[in-house]
Amino acid sequence: MRARIIVGGLFILAGVAVITVVAADDVVVEKNVVYGKAGDVELTLDLAHPKTGTGPFPGIVFIHGGGWAGGERSSYHSLIERAAKQGYVAATISYRLTGFDPKTNTGKVPFPAQLHDCKCAVRWMRSVADKYHVDPQRIGVTGASAGGHLSLLVGLVDREAELEGDGGHAEFSSQVSAVVNYCGPTDLVREYDDVKGVQPFLQALCGGTPETAADAFRVGSPVSHVHKAGPPILTLHGDKDDLVPVSQARLLEEAIQKKGGRHELVILPGQGHAFAGAAAKQAEAALWAFFEKHLKAK
Numbered sequence: 311m312r313a314r315i316i317v318g319g320l321f322i323l324a325g326v327a328v329i330t331v332v333a334a335d336d337v338v339v340e341k342n343v344v345y346g347k348a349g350d351v352e353l354t355l356d357l358a359h360p361k362t363g364t365g366p367f368p369g370i371v372f373i374h375g376g377g378w379a380g381g382e383r384s385s386y387h388s389l390i391e392r393a394a395k396q397g398y399v400a401a402t403i404s405y406r407l408t409g410f411d412p413k414t415n416t417g418k419v420p421f422p423a424q425l426h427d428c429k430c431a432v433r434w435m436r437s438v439a440d441k442y443h444v445d446p447q448r449i450g451v452t453g454a455s456a457g458g459h460l461s462l463l464v465g466l467v468d469r470e471a472e473l474e475g476d477g478g479h480a481e482f483s484s485q486v487s488a489v490v491n492y493c494g495p496t497d498l499v500r501e502y503d504d505v506k507g508v509q510p511f512l513q514a515l516c517g518g519t520p521e522t523a524a525d526a527f528r529v530g531s532p533v534s535h536v537h538k539a540g541p542p543i544l545t546l547h548g549d550k551d552d553l554v555p556v557s558q559a560r561l562l563e564e565a566i567q568k569k570g571g572r573h574e575l576v577i578l579p580g581q582g583h584a585f586a587g588a589a590a591k592q593a594e595a596a597l598w599a600f601f602e603k604h605l606k607a608k
Contacts, residue, residue, distance in 0.1 A: 365443030375455030417514030426475025458494020548581025
């Protein structure tokens with residue numbers, strides 16, 4: 311059994327989250343690190359980085375799924391540790407959830423708050439580049455489902471003030487050099503029309519229906535932001551996905567091809583919204599190969 315040693319212990323200061331520093335094999339994991347603020351709410355992440363070496367290391371931000379209404383950053387703990395073992399500084403982040411109320415199909419925290427937080431996390435990683443030996447020119451982002459959707463927006467949305475947010479580190483860029491999208495929705499109107507079961511979650515995210523909140527559905531759709539100069543994107547999608555149909559991946563592929571951008575689409579036969587068995591291993595191998603190519607290759 312792998313040994314874990316608490317290196318930094320716990321400390322609590324007024325207004326500062328508890329940070330636990332854990333050493334595991336050749337990796338250091340720091341938990342509950344504050345990366346920004348949304349009003350009075352502290353935004354936190356867990357970080358894994360190589361225990362030795364001075365880098366500079368490429369960085370990866372992992373964004374969890376959960377319909378923008380749930381999910382936990384802890385779902386990516388094993389992946390950020392595997393990333394650190396391969397020479398990355400990797401963060402799994404919490405972001406503001408919609409506060410979806412199933413009785414009213416409304417949310418307390420609508421879009422673009424979620425994107426604001428994700429972009430803030432990228433800016434934070436640049437702000438601590440010296441401390442953690444991160445190469446600020448080599449940062450990628452990935453996530454699944456809602457996390458894939460947000461990862462695409464982080465990659466495709468230019469530095470627009472209304473979509474950057476004011477969570478902190480405004481002097482740093484939120485642009486990324488590579489995106490890996492696991493089965494994220496790309497056209498929210500089509501997703502709303504095609505999958506009845508996700509309609510309440512999209513209403514909570516966008517503050518209404520495609521008719522009453524047309525601007526939010528448009529701005530919240532990654533296909534609306536495709537441009538030629540966007541970062542390289544890898545999309546992994548199961549052809550039996552009944553929550554986010556594979557047609558969503560093909561819509562993104564078509565939009566990027568029309569603009570002359572860079573997109574790789576891997577469709578996994580027989581897989582639904584969550585990959586299993588050999589397909590899960592294939593998808594993870596594709597993720598590491600893609601980041602190796604675009605974040606490590608000189």
